[in-house]
Amino acid sequence: MRSATLKVPGATLYYEVRGSGPVLLLLPGSGGDAAVFDPIADTLAEHFTVVTLDPRGYSRSVLDSPEPVDQQVAVQRDDAHRLLETLTPAGEDAYIFGGSGGAVVALDLLAHHPERLRLVIAHEPPCFAVLPDAAEQKAFIDEVYTLFRTEGVAAAGTRFLEGIGGTMKAMPNPAELPPRTAEMIHRLHANAPLMMAHELRPITSYIPNETALAPLAHRLILAAGKETRAHLPHRPAVTLADHLHIPLTEFPGGHSGFTETPPNSPPNYSTSYWPRACVSGTVPKCGTRGGRYLSRPPSGRRDRQQRAGPTGCWFADVSDDQRRVTPSTRRASCVLPPRPGTRLPSECRACPRLRTCRVGV
Template sequence: MTTKTVNKLAVPGATLHYEVTGSGPVLLLIAGGLTDGGVFDLVVGQLAADYTVVTYDPRGNSRSPYDGRPADERVDRSAEDALALIDAVGGGEAAYVFGSSSGAITGLELITRHPERVRMLVAHEPPAVGVLPDAATAHAFFEDVHATYAEDGAMVALRLFAGGLGLDEDDRPAPEDLRPEYRQAVERMLANADVFFAHKLLPFTRYRPDLAALREVAAKIVPAAGADSAEHLPARPIAAIADEIGWPVVTFPGGHTGYATHPVAFATLLSRLLESDLTG
C-alpha cells in the first residue's frame, strides 16, 4: 500500500492541510469550489504509482482554517498558496499541476505568475466566464446565486448553482449510498458552502485570465473538459481559452466531477497526458 502523510503548512492568513502520497515527480491536485483535497481520493492511489501526489484543502475550506475571520478570496493569493505547497514538497523542482473548476483558475494564475515552477498544467473546466462572448449573462447568473445565498441561505443557493452548471446531472450516487468515509467527506465539504458562496464564488468567476501571458506558455497548458459537460457553463471558458492558445480541448471521462464519477478512466488519461511531457 502506498504511504500517505498528512501535513500542515502555514501561509499568510491561513494554515493549509495537505496530504502527500507516492513518489516521483510532484503532481499537485487543486480542488475547486466548496470541495477539499478529499475530492480526489479515488484517483490518488492510481496516480501515486508514478508521482508524488499532493492534495490539499484550499484556504478556508474544511481542514485549512483562516487565521482570522473569512474575507473575500483573491486568486493571486490562491496561486501563491499552490506555489508554497510546491516549494514545501518539491523544493526547487517544477511540478505538474491539475486543477478543476476554481482550482483550474488557481492553476492558470499560478502558471501566469510562476511559469518556471509548472511543468504542465491540466486546466479542467475553469469557470473564467469573462472570456465568453456572453460574459454578461454568465456573470449575472453567478450574481444571482450570490444574492440567493444572502437571501435564502446556502442550500437554496447550492441547488440554483448546481442546476445552472449542470452539476445536478453528474452521475454521482446519493450520499446515503456512499461508504461511511465518503459520506463523511461529502458532509465535510458541504459545510464549506457558506464560505464559498459568501467569499469565493464571485472573486473566482470574475477572474479574467491574462490570455497574452498564457499564449507565452501555451506548450505547458492542456485545456480539458468533461465529455458530459462540454455544453455546460463551467466547460465553455476553457474552449475559448484553448482557441486563444492554439490547442484543442482534451476530453476527459464524465462531467465536471469526472475524477469522482469515473476515477479509473480519468486517472488513466491524466497519466497519459503527464507522460507525454516526460517522454517528449
C-alpha cells in the first residue's frame, strides 16, 4: 500500500492505493476515512487498483481554511472526480463504491461525470429527502442536530442510532485493536462532531438528479443491507431503485455490512456483491432489464422460463419487459457467470454495446 496527497481547491486530500488492475474508488460514509475499508481493501486489491481516501476536512485531509466548513455534496463529488482523473489511466474506466454518505457522493458523481465511470455501487445512500415522509425525516435530523448543539455528540449519536433502527454497530475499544485500526478509531471519534455540525444535514437533504441518472441506470447498482430491511437506512435505496426501474441488490449485514463481512465469506459474497470477476474485461453485465446468468436454476418467479446457458450456467428469460432473451439478444441481459474469468460467449464478444455493459457484479 502507498499513500499520497492531492491538492484540490480548498483542501489537500489524503488517499491510499493498493493492488493493480482497473481503478476501484471506495468512498466512506460521513465522518469516515480511508481506513474503514481495511477489512476488504486487500482482498479487492487482488483484482483492482483500490483507492481509498479521507474526505476533505476529516482525518488526514486538511482544509486550507483554519475553520471547518459545511460539507457540500458537490464539493465532495468534485474531489472524487479529480482523484479519479489523477489515478485512472488514459482510455480506461473506473469503478465506484460508496457507502452511506459516500453513496450520496457516488450518485452525484455518476450524474455529473459519467464519462469514465464503468459501474457505480451506492450502498444505502441516506438521502431521506426522496422518501414519502421526507418532512418527518427532516424533523428527525433537525432533532439530532439540536441535541448535538445542546447536549453534545454522545446524546446526538444515541438519538440518531435509535432513529435509524439500531442498524449500526458500536465502535470497538481502541485498546483491544491493532495499532492502525486503533488510530482509525481515534480519528473517527474526532471526526464525529465535525460530521454532526457540518455534514449531517446537507447529506440527508440531498435529492439525486433522477433525470440525469435515468439514462445511466445500466451503470448503477443500488444496494442495501439485509439487516436494515424495514429500517430508515434501507428505504432511500429502495425508493430510488423503484424510481429508476432497477432492482435493489442486498448485501449481507447492516448499514456497514460491506466491511463487516469479508468479500470471500460467505462464498457468494465476492461474486454477487463485489465486481471482482470483471478484472479481465471478459464478464459483462449489460444495461437492460433482461435475463441473468445464475449459478443454479432460479426459482419462485412465475414469469421466468428457465433453460441452461451455453457456458454451463443457468439463464433466465424474462417476459415482464415484453422481451424474450435468446442467444442472439443476450448481449442486453448478461449478468455474472458463477466463476471469475469465464470467457464471454461469442455473441457478447461481438456486441457493439460491450463497452457500456455493466460488468461483473
